[in-house]
Amino acid sequence: MSIALVSCLMTLIALATIGSPIALSMIVSAVVYLAVKGQDLGLAAEQIIQGLYDSFVILAIPLFIVAANFMNAGTISDRLTHFCLAIVGRLRGGMGHVNVVTSLIFAGMSGSAVADVVGMGKMSIDMMIKDNRYPLGYAAAITAATAVIGPIIPPSIPMVLYAIVSDASIGYLFLGGVMPGLLMTAAMMALNSYMAHKMNVPLEEPVPLREIPAVTFRALPALLMPVILLTGIYGGATTPTEAAAIAAAYAFFVAAIFYRALSFETIRRVMHESARSSASVGLIIGSALIFNYIVASENIPAQVANSMKGVDIAPIVFLLLLNFLFLILGCLLDASTIILVIIPIFIPTVKALGIDLVHFGVVAVVNCMIGLITPPYGVLLFVLNAVTGVPLRVIIQNIWPWVWTLVASLLLMIFFPEIVLWLPKQFGYQG
Amino acid sequence: MDRFRARFETVALDIAAIMLGALFIVFLMQIAARYLFNAPLLWTLEACLTLWLWVVFWGGAFILREKDHVRFDVLYEVVGLRTRRAFAFVSAVALGGGFLAALPATWSYISFYQIKRSSVIGIRLDIVFSVYAIFAVALIVRYFWRAALIARGADPQVLDAREAQDGRAIQ
Numbered sequence: 090m091s092i093a094l095v096s097c098l099m100t101l102i103a104l105a106t107i108g109s110p111i112a113l114s115m116i117v118s119a120v121v122y123l124a125v126k127g128q129d130l131g132l133a134a135e136q137i138i139q140g141l142y143d144s145f146v147i148l149a150i151p152l153f154i155v156a157a158n159f160m161n162a163g164t165i166s167d168r169l170t171h172f173c174l175a176i177v178g179r180l181r182g183g184m185g186h187v188n189v190v191t192s193l194i195f196a197g198m199s200g201s202a203v204a205d206v207v208g209m210g211k212m213s214i215d216m217m218i219k220d221n222r223y224p225l226g227y228a229a230a231i232t233a234a235t236a237v238i239g240p241i242i243p244p245s246i247p248m249v250l251y252a253i254v255s256d257a258s259i260g261y262l263f264l265g266g267v268m269p270g271l272l273m274t275a276a277m278m279a280l281n282s283y284m285a286h287k288m289n290v291p292l293e294e295p296v297p298l299r300e301i302p303a304v305t306f307r308a309l310p311a312l313l314m315p316v317i318l319l320t321g322i323y324g325g326a327t328t329p330t331e332a333a334a335i336a337a338a339y340a341f342f343v344a345a346i347f348y349r350a351l352s353f354e355t356i357r358r359v360m361h362e363s364a365r366s367s368a369s370v371g372l373i374i375g376s377a378l379i380f381n382y383i384v385a386s387e388n389i390p391a392q393v394a395n396s397m398k399g400v401d402i403a404p405i406v407f408l409l410l411l412n413f414l415f416l417i418l419g420c421l422l423d424a425s426t427i428i429l430v431i432i433p434i435f436i437p438t439v440k441a442l443g444i445d446l447v448h449f450g451v452v453a454v455v456n457c458m459i460g461l462i463t464p465p466y467g468v469l470l471f472v473l474n475a476v477t478g479v480p481l482r483v484i485i486q487n488i489w490p491w492v493w494t495l496v497a498s499l500l501l502m503i504f505f506p507e508i509v510l511w512l513p514k515q516f517g518y519q520g
Numbered sequence: 521m522d523r524f525r526a527r528f529e530t531v532a533l534d535i536a537a538i539m540l541g542a543l544f545i546v547f548l549m550q551i552a553a554r555y556l557f558n559a560p561l562l563w564t565l566e567a568c569l570t571l572w573l574w575v576v577f578w579g580g581a582f583i584l585r586e587k588d589h590v591r592f593d594v595l596y597e598v599v600g601l602r603t604r605r606a607f608a609f610v611s612a613v614a615l616g617g618g619f620l621a622a623l624p625a626t627w628s629y630i631s632f633y634q635i636k637r638s639s640v641i642g643i644r645l646d647i648v649f650s651v652y653a654i655f656a657v658a659l660i661v662r663y664f665w666r667a668a669l670i671a672r673g674a675d676p677q678v679l680d681a682r683e684a685q686d687g688r689a690i691q
Contacts, residue, residue, distance in 0.1 A: 104614055107607035108596030110589030112580075113659065117618030130622040131629035134656075138649050142573050145565065148547065151572060155544055327551070334547045360537035361583075367540060367572075368579020369588055375576065423590045465594045 094387050097122035111423060112369075115376035122383055133379055140378030141371060145330060146259065149249050150374070151367040152333035156244075158359045158366075159340035160195075162351060165311045166209050169194055170216065172308035179295035182285025184217045185231055186278055192235035193274045194312065196242035202461055206236045206472050214477050222290055226487035229479040233469045234491035235277060237458045242270035244318055244333065247428055247454045250374065254381065254433045257446040259329040260322050261513040265451040268508050269498070273455075276498045280490060310343040323516055370425065377429030384434060394437040404442040408449070408503050411435060412456050416496070419460020423468065427457050445520055447513060448506045455502060459495045462488055532582035536575055543571040566640045570648050577651040581658035585683040601675060608676035609667055616663030619656045626656055 100121045104114035119133045141147065169191050177186040188209075195209055210232050217228035240247045243263035252259040296304070305312075318336050321327040327335065345351040351359075384390065397407070418427055432453055439449050461469040464485045474481045502508050510520060550564035596607055630653055633645035670676055 100614075104611060105592050106595060107611050108591055108593045109611040109615060110584075110586070110591050112589060113615050117615055120618050120622045124621070129625055129629075131625035131627075133622055134626040134629050134652050138573070138652055141576060142569050142648075145569075148543075148568055148572060151540060151543060151575065152547065155540065327555075331547075331551050334544065334551060337544060338548055357534075357537065360541055361533045364533065364536035364540045364575055364579055365583055365588055368536070368576050368584055369590060371572070371576030372580050372584075373590055421592070423592075425590070466592055468590075 091126070091387060093122050093125040094383070096125050097383065110372075111426060112372035112376040115380055119376070119379040119383060132382075136379040136382045137375040141375045144253060146249060146253055147374065149244075149259075149330040149333040150246055150370055151363070152330070152337050153244055153246055153249075154366045154370070155360075155363045156333065156337035156340045158363045159337065159344050159351075160311070160314075162344055162355050162359045165344070165348070166191070166195070166212055168308045168348075169311055170209075170212060172304050172312070174293075175296040175301050175304045178293045180282070181292060182281045182290055183293040184222060185227075185281035185285055185290075188213045188217065188228075188231050189235045189274055189277050189281060192232075192238050193242065193270065194315075196239040196270065202236045202239040202458060202469055203472050206232065206469055206476065210236070210473055211477050214479070223288070224487075225479060226483040227284070227288070229473060229477065229484045230487035230491055231277075231281065233462050233467075233473050233484060233488060234495065235274075236469055237462060237495060238270050238273055238277075240458055241266045241273065241451075241455055243267065243315070244329075244336065245454065246370070247424060247457060248450065249329070250425055250428045251432065251450045251454055253374075254429055255436055255446055255450060257450050258518075261447050261516075261518045262450050262454075263319070263322065263329065264513040264516055264518075265447045265509045266454070267512050269451055269455055269502050272501065272508060273495060273498045276494050277491065280494045284490070310347050314339060314343075373423070373425050374429060377426060380430045381433055384430070390434050390437045393434055394441050397438045398441070402442075404444050405504070407438070407442055408444060408452070412452065412499065412503060415453060415456040416459065416463070419457055420463045421466050422460070423466075424457040424460055427460070428453070445506060445510060447518065447520075448509045451509045452499065452502050455495075455499050459492065459499065462495075463492055464488070529583065532578070536579050536583050539571050539575050539578065543568050543575065546571070563640045566638055570638070570641075570643070573648065574651050577655035581651075581655040586680045587683070604676060605670055609670045612663040612667035612670065616660050616667060619663075620660050623653075623656055623660070627653060 097118045101114055101118035104117065105111055116133055116137065119136075120130055123130050123132055170187060173187040173190040173194070174183075177183065177190050180186050191209055191213065213232050214225075214228045217223040217231075218225050239245075243266055245263065245266060248262045248266065249259060251257065252262055314336065317339060318332050321332040321335055322329055341351075345356075415427060415431070418431060422431075436446075439446065461467055464470065467488075470481060470484050470488070473479065473484060510518065514520065546564050546567050550561055550568075553564070554560045596604060599607065630646050630649045633649055636645045637643060638645055638648060666676075666679065669679060
């Protein structure tokens with residue numbers, strides 16, 4: 090490790106710890122690196138500009154953000170909840186199941202866990218705590234935990250980020266997320282059943298069966314979103330970036346024409362919000378790309394790969410250790426930073442050990458998404474706290490059973506790669 | 521002053537929103553041209569990437585408030601006022617100083633591109649990239665201003681809250 094790299098990392102850690110914006114801290118520490126190395130300070134600007142300007146795939150990100158925000162602006166969350174209430178509300182722990190299943194469906198539309206919490210969070214929680222059926226902490230925890238499914242079921246912004254750094258196919262990554270997403274859903278529904286029994290939650294009044302077609306019809310445009318998206322990509326008709334644009338256009342038309350929920354003022358607000366999120370995510374990506382440049386020019390990925398050669402480590406052990414590291418880092422770092430900066434360091438090693446890049450990518454993304462709900466630094470916990478006003482302490486006290494359930498699902502995916510790879514293989518993935 | 525700032529923010533937000541909207545529409549045009557009319561457009565991709573670059577840096581310069589950034593603020597939120605002021609002051613000076621130090625080299629990188637034009641539309645690339653310079657200068661001004669306010673005794677959390685107030689109606 091060179092002196093330049095050490096000073097760069099120290100600057101970054103110091104700035105990040107005192108609460109500076111991560112993206113700007115990364116740019117400034119890159120400048121420190123270049124200064125200590127005696128290189129041209131303009132290289133920082135060059136890397137960030139070229140990184141953002143040269144990648145076609147990156148355009149999927151603002152488009153998915155626009156799609157998610159239009160979906161949120163409509164009355165879609167409301168319709169989805171009614172649909173799920175009709176389908177799974179009759180089971181023991183019904184409202185909890187409704188929460189899980191709405192997140193699953195919403196996941197098929199948004200691609201961002203934060204969008205899910207903003208879109209569904211307050212309403213799900215309000216419904217669960219009505220008449221004191223569920224404790225507030227339980228409702229908040231299940232809402233945070235189920236939002237994690239969002240970026241696992243396609244579309245997925247974190248998987249686009251992984252594709253940018255690893256060159257793995259976005260299409261196969263999206264497909265690879267489907268089964269793990271369903272597995273996580275099943276695991277969380279099981280946990281919810283168990284907890285509902287323990288808390289002795291009363292049964293809900295079941296929605297009469299004859300109302301189901303009407304409720305389904307009302308939710309149909311929202312339910313069709315993932316179908317349109319996936320048919321576009323896997324029918325070979327569109328690239329994922331184009332699918333993102335079509336998804337956004339579809340969301341716009343559904344909200345504007347079908348649900349009549351968009352006024353000019355709403356559109357303006359949605360675009361404002363989308364521009365804010367795009368700028369914030371864009372800066373993180375750009376500055377992470379400078380870091381990749383530094384990491385690469387210090388030859389770190391190759392060094393890691395070489396040192397692993399000497400150890401003669403089994404691929405599965407390596408995967409487990411790496412996942413352990415990601416989980417720890419996930420408690421402290423933002424998910425996109427881990428995906429863009431930390432993961433590329435290990436990609437040469439992953440390849441050298443013969444681990445499948447799609448399998449690794451999906452597992453890594455699931456892992457980072459669990460990081461969204463692990464204290465002390467769990468973005469979803471903060472967002473939920475901001476949106477619903479439930480105190481952080483209460484959310485955190487109740488989050489652990491959900492974290493462990495998700496970690497158990499993660500372990501299954503690590504030990505049984507077919508959970509991830511089966512579906513992509515059905516669509517011609519060679520592995 | 522505050523009213524001027526709020527007004528400026530709304531305009532900056534509208535501009536960002538229009539650029540993002542244009543990106544979206546141009547992208548849809550590209551898809552329509554390719555799939556519906558079977559006549560792919562060449563300029564659309566370049567236009568989208570240019571707009572994307574501008575949304576990110578224009579946004580970073582004028583519409584991202586301290587709270588909108590991805591930050592690790594666990595420690596920042598729990599420490600006492602004096603420590604928090606120190607944190608915020610050091611952070612503002614370091615960020616402003618870092619961007620200032622790199623500014624001359626950054627500018628020479630950008631202006632170097634006046635000899636090159638983008639391949640399809642033919643805009644001079646220094647103009648395309650100039651948004652990064654706008655971004656850098658805006659951050660330098662913003663963070664030194666913030667440092668000055670904190671040095672004169674302002675509570676950074678109050679500054680953040682006032683910022684959020686100005687951007688009312690959003691979120």
